Amino acid sequence: MGSLVAQLAAKDPRFELAACLFHKNPIDSEPRVVPAVTLEELGPHLEHADAIIDFSTPEASLALAALAAKSKTALVVGTTGFSKAQMSRLKGFSRKTPVFQAPNFSPAVFLLRRLAREAAGALADFDVSISELHHAAKKDSPSGTALALADSVAQARGGRRPPVVSQRAGDIVGDHAVLLAGPHERLEIVHRAHARALFARGALDAALWLSNRRPGFYGMEDMLG
Numbered sequence: 001m002g003s004l005v006a007q008l009a010a011k012d013p014r015f016e017l018a019a020c021l022f023h024k025n026p027i028d029s030e031p032r033v034v035p036a037v038t039l040e041e042l043g044p045h046l047e048h049a050d051a052i053i054d055f056s057t058p059e060a061s062l063a064l065a066a067l068a069a070k071s072k073t074a075l076v077v078g079t080t081g082f083s084k085a086q087m088s089r090l091k092g093f094s095r096k097t098p099v100f101q102a103p104n105f106s107p108a109v110f111l112l113r114r115l116a117r118e119a120a121g122a123l124a125d126f127d128v129s130i131s132e133l134h135h136a137a138k139k140d141s142p143s144g145t146a147l148a149l150a151d152s153v154a155q156a157r158g159g160r161r162p163p164v165v166s167q168r169a170g171d172i173v174g175d176h177a178v179l180l181a182g183p184h185e186r187l188e189i190v191h192r193a194h195a196r197a198l199f200a201r202g203a204l205d206a207a208l209w210l211s212n213r214r215p216g217f218y219g220m221e222d223m224l225g
Contacts, residue, residue: 001055001078004200009053010034014208019045021064039063046071051207058082062089069096074210077101078203080144094217100210102220103144105202109176110220112191113152116178119187121156126182128153128162133175141166145176153178 002021009015017034021042037045039060046052046067051074054064061079068075075093080103082090093099104110120128130153132146142150142164154161174193180186193199209223 001196001200001203002053004196005053005055005203008197008200009204012204015204018049039067042067043071046073049073050211051076053203053207054079055203058086062086062093065090065093065099068099069093072097074098074207074213075100076203076206076210078103078105078199081140091217095215097215098210098213098218099216100206100218100223102202102206103148104174105199105206105220106191106193107202107220107224109145109191110224112176112178112189113149115189116149117152117156119178119180119189120153120162123180123182123187124157126180126187128157129165129179129181130162131165131167131175131177131179133167133169133172135171135173136168138168141168143174143176145174149176149178 006017006020009017019035019037019042022036022038035041035045042064049071052064052068053076054061055078056064058079058081061077061082065075065077067073074097077090077099090099090101120126130142130146130149132143134143143166146164146166150161150164173196175190177188177190179188206223210218
């Protein structure tokens with residue numbers, strides 16, 4: 001995801017890449033017109049950056065958040081798999097700089113969460129379950145999007161979260177489904193992502209939106225309304 005964000009930003013006239021951050025060594029597909037740096041080398045480059053876009057691990061995201069708070073650089077986080085304690089720390093950094101965190105940058109998935117909440121409330125006697133399917137290399141399970149959908153249902157069901165079923169196979173970008181089953185009928189609400197560029201472009205849009213915001217913790221509901 002990070003590589004794709006950098007590639008799209010390099011081709012987008014709205015953006016200028018200040019640096020690309022790597023855990024170890026740059027991969028061949030990265031834009032070569034900007035510095036390729038490690039976390040320890042990133043600090044000076046933030047002096048000329050309006051925003052950081054991060055798709056990594058919870059530990060790396062928190063290290064980036066600390067740097068962003070110090071340099072007052074806006075931070076967009078697409079990382080998932082945070083523990084409650086880690087999420088609390090991430091929110092703490094938003095007191096010093098704007099932080100935008102989302103498990104999914106798709107506008108359609110944002111609408112899916114709203115539809116799931118409304119359906120779970122309207123069909124109060126129906127059983128609800130959530131299923132998600134991702135590529136075999138995805139580390140967190142359930143996905144952050146599936147957990148966000150479960151939270152949306154819980155909001156309409158007095159805090160009761162539905163069961164979530166996860167599968168990992170092949171190179172599937174991401175499928176999410178909310179099933180509501182009642183007597184003699186069922187309702188299914190499904191979202192299927194066809195390409196990861198969907199999430200990369202959403203993260204770039206979030207960076208533009210966030211770059212002139214005051215310190216605070218933001219999400220898709222703030223950007224899309």
